[in-house]
Amino acid sequence: MKLLRFKKDGKEKNGAIINGGMVEIEHSLLEAAHSHPDHLERKEFYLLNEVKILPPVKPSKIICVGLNYRDHAEELNMALPDEPILFLKPSTTVIGHEDSIIYPAQSHHVDYEAELAVVIGHEARFVSEDDALDYIAGYTVLNDVTARDLQEKDGQWTRAKSFDTFCPIGPWIETELDPSNQRVCMKVNGEVKQDSRTKNMIFTPKELISFISEIMTLQPGDVIATGTPPGVGPLQVGDVAEVNVEGIGTLKNRVTKS
Structure with a gap:
């Protein structure tokens, strides 16, 4: 499963890549990484060219x-x-x-x-x-x-x-x-x-x-x-x-x- 952070309409969101596009998810990426894809709470679907892709994590180091x-x-x-x-x-x-x-x-x-x-x-x-x-x-x-x-x-x-x-x-x-x-x-x-x-x-x-x-x-x-x-x-x-x-x-x- 591919998980990412993105920005849409000025708001930072989390998503998962599905069928060549991306669905917004409620979970943090680290929570989603340990979940089955079918258990993710899904919201809006976007094409990748409709959003700004952000670094997938904010590491402490x-x-x-x-x-x-x-x-x-x-x-x-x-x-x-x-x-x-x-x-x-x-x-x-x-x-x-x-x-x-x-x-x-x-x-x-x-x-x-x-x-x-x-x-x-x-x-x-x-x-x-x-x-x-x-x-x-x-x-x-x-x-x-x-x-x-x-x-x-x-x-x-x-x-x-x-x-x-x-x-x-x-x-x-x-x-x-x-x-x-x-x-x-x-x-x-x-x-x-x-x-x-x-x-x-x-x-x-x-x-x-x-x-x-x-x-x-x-x-x-x-x-x-x-x-x-x-x-x-x-x-x-x-x-x-x-x-x-x-x-x-x-x-x-x-x-x-x-």
Whole structure:
């Protein structure tokens, strides 16, 4: 089931994708994610082009994983990590489908990074790998936009990853995805730049949830970005970045000036 947030007539609403359109639902997305589709209270039906799609969640934090694809490590000639490499993006980086990525004046090299993202459905602390999947509301698509020159200049990642608009998420949450072998693809202006499969992940979503929950409490709506495949490269003002994760859909954003 695909669940989304949207705006219609100035009001924020929740919905589910049905028959190529969308039906408004009474439930929150995290409630709906744990409900059977037949049990959802339905209201108005809309076509997708009649509404503004919003980011599917408002996370308290976005936990990202660096170097989590074997083929990306091979591309960089780097050893595989023994443990997940973690960093955070603030919630103020989040934008939705067809919102603009703003190219900051401080940077001269901004990169795209296509990723599968996990949406947490229940508070998670000290979760075992065996139980980890029970804490997932669903999966979505994410672009971990990065000011690469600032990352290299600073020697750490906070500034480079934290500009407003640097975390497009969406367009919706897919509650029934098997994340073990889905295609992850990035197109810039229609040209394929990244193309791999989630089977190349070093650490799986359930391993990541267990590992992260031993460090910090994961709150409902929090997002785990599971890493990017090879082919990371620069964006320019005017570019259109499209991230597609098989089984979920396509997240599309244009780059604009600050």
